[in-house]
Amino acid sequence: MSWRLLPAVFVALLTIGLVSSSTVILAPPEGMATYPEVIAGVGNDGAGGFIVVVPFNMTPNGTPVVPGAWVGDFYPNGSLKWGENVKGAPLHPSPRIIKATANGSILLIGQSDEGNHTDVWVIKLGEDGRLLWSKDYLLNVSPGWIMTVDDIVQAGNQILIATHVDSFRGEKQVTVPVVLALDGNGKPLWAGEYRIPHGPGELYSTAIGKVRDGYYLILHDERNWYYLRLDKEGNPIGAWRVTSSLNGFFIKSALSLGDTVYFLGGSSNGTVLGAIVGNSTIWAKLYTMIPEKTCTEKSENTTILSTSAFSTEPAPALTVSENYLLFQPTVVKAFKLTCDGGLNTTYAVIKTDTMGIVESSFVAVTEGKDVKEIVPLGDFGEPEGVSASGNSFIALWRRTTASGATLHFQGFAILSNLQSKPEGSVIGTYGFRVNVMPVNVELTLGPRATWEELGVKAVDELVTVEKTKEVPVRVVTTEGSPKRSICGPGIILLLTLLVALRRRK
Structure with a gap:
């Protein structure tokens, strides 16, 4: 066998060994936390590794700490490639991380711990964890407030964030879906509130995404789901109701490939996956x-x-x-x-x-x-x-x-x-x-959707990024079936073979 070909064979066989194991990553390592964003999100680093983001808004016993998050990059076999803490700089506001995603670059989404819940703070990291930029976006949503983030999408060179604004009219709670669109460098492209005549309950964002001629936005109230198409500036150009004969039908998420929008949802009968063109x-x-x-x-x-x-x-x-x-x-x-x-x-x-x-x-x-x-x-x-x-x-x-x-x-x-x-x-x-x-899932012409453009002020905010060996998660690896793995003696045999062939050179 040629020495030049052997490394490729070795890597291929080693990969077979690695994929035979499965790793469980648990947070917190012991006990439970008192906030839901225990793991804010997962994703891939674009180089074969996988990202896990663990906010440290609270300790497991509920003690406040400096807001921020631990970001870890894992190899496919479950070993840690690198880990770092991302948090506010001294004497500056700190980010309370709510959601995170990664698809090459890494996005941490949250709010300032010194704000009044009318902002969205976005931190962008490179695939190696290097800080690219950090900006807090102050949205003109007064007298309402933003309490969570509904969806985050990295669409080409754009970042799309869907959320909703809560407010009260008298004793009645009112929610209005909101979308913030940014370019890859964090510059605001547009932002707006969306309204549509709807059924019972309040109106919330479900999913946002990009298609060739604009965007799609999926909204829902207590019982109904609405599919909106937006132009390149965020203006609604059409709205449809999404209905099904399935009992308890709903939509949970969506993504787009070209002009096809794939939606994931469910019903009392099971999971539903479909495509819209x-x-x-x-x-x-x-x-x-x-x-x-x-x-x-x-x-x-x-x-x-x-x-x-x-x-x-x-x-x-x-x-x-x-x-x-x-x-x-x-x-x-x-x-x-x-x-x-x-x-x-x-x-x-x-x-x-x-x-x-x-x-x-x-x-x-x-x-x-x-x-x-x-x-x-x-x-x-x-x-x-x-x-x-x-x-x-x-x-x-x-x-x-x-x-x-x-x-x-x-x-x-x-x-x-x-x-x-x-x-x-x-x-x-x-x-x-x-x-x-x-x-059966159908789109029928819905009521007219309207939008109101929102003012956005982007503020550069300092954050610190520190590499750390401390891991706030518990990692347990389960090996696969021996028949499908070459781990152990197989690896040793290959290494021995490599050394022997190298010496013959």
Whole structure:
């Protein structure tokens, strides 16, 4: 074998070994936090690594600290590439991080800890964690306030942020969707409030994105979803209602490829994925996860299927990798997969082509027994987002528990590969099939949408970026099936072969 070819072979085989493992990243490392943004977001660094952002708005016991966030970049095998703390400079305001995303560059989105909740603070980092810029955008939304961020998108050389403004008219709460558009250097392009005659409840932003001739914006009230098209300056040029015959239909997130807008949602029947071109839905499909085998207990002449299931909404993030779509389906709380165990919690990522045809899936289950002393993933977690690089991915879930009137939160991410078959005490593999069927989702002409342009003042804000070896997360790696891995003796054998061939040179 040629020496020149051997490194490529070595890297390929090493990659097979790496993808056979799965890593669980847990925050906080012990216990739970009292704020929901335990992990503000995940993403990819554009160089094969995966980003995890952990705000330190509060300590696990609720003690205030200087706001900011820890940003960590992980290799696909779960080892840390680098980590750093991002926080306000001394004698300056500090950023309270609410959401984060990464697709090459890294975005931290939050608000000033000295403001009146009418601002959006954006910090942009390079793929290596280097600070590119930090700006606080003061929006003219008075007498309202901004309490959260609904969606963040890096669309080419633009950054799109969808949120909503809360206010009171008398004793009635009123919400108005807001979009802020920036260029890649943080310069404001436009900002506006959007209104549309709608059904019961208040109006919120669901998703924002870019298409060739402008933008799309998805809004919702308590029962209805609205699809808006905007021109290049943010002006609404059309609005449609999105309806389905499915019971409890809703939309959670969306993304665009060219002029096609893909939406991810659900219903009481399962997860819904579909595509919109222009003002029409070109396809929509329903996805459900079904175990290949569950425990059956026979009593006299009757066979009882012993399962327990619980579905929630899918993640508020749909991602694309090499023109394939990846998403977290609705979480199945538990199946009783074996008769000698308890209920198995299920976490999954599904990959489809751009027509919704399933290409592959990753399904991990916790053991059907108490493993909280190992990694307390709990009985159930809400999907929060997924990012991918080829077949490697990182998927985020959040667990919520109540203690009296206080809510406690825990975030955990699974970093793995679609070909991985984890086998361990934390998570393992079990046979599932993805059931897919076409469903009806339609766009019908809706009421006229209006918008009001908002004034925006951009203020450069100082932040400090410090490399750190402290890791505010717990990292546990589960090896894959030995049949699919060359870790251990296989790596040693390859290294020995490399050395021997090198000496022959």
